[in-house]
Amino acid sequence: MTDFVKLLTRKNSLRKQCQALSSADVEKAIADLTEILEEKQEQEQAAQAVEQERLEKIEAIKKSMQDAGIDLDDLMNLVDAPVKKKVEPKYQVTDENGELHQWSGRGRTPAVFKAFFESGNTKEDCLIK
Structure with a gap:
């Protein structure tokens, strides 16, 4: 953990550093941090939405396979697994x-x-x- 992160995540350390700041500077820091937090939350929500969509597609495929009477092993038998070439002795x-x-x-x-x-x-x- 960097010193900056330690400072931000420890209330007493943060309070000590903010003593030299004016109220306007503290408000500006809070506004910037709030904006950063909102951006981070939006990114996390977007990532969750993508993951949820992916899981829904997987479930749809599973249901489709189940309806068709296809087992995962049936598919695995059809897939050509990459075979590692054995190196011949020299x-x-x-x-x-x-x-x-x-x-x-x-x-x-x-x-x-x-x-x-x-x-x-x-x-x-x-x-x-």
Whole structure:
């Protein structure tokens, strides 16, 4: 919370700051704050109206689906979910146990590949051809 907001939201702090102001200055501040409050309330009412309209549309769609005997699962089965492409491995090494390890070259380097590189090998040495 900024110092200004703390000042505005604490009555005693506000009173202390207003002591140096004239009555006209305090009235001007009150008028400005009232105008800002009214604008904020209008914005909130507009946002509520938009949200209410959205909820009414959702309810109408739900009712229409219910009348048609359509379930949400029916629609979900028709939607093609975006499938994340699996990145094909670009490198592979065989460890001392004979186990094959593959890596796409993205993200953190796996420990098996770190050990392979530290032993003097390069990425080109384990490139899948």
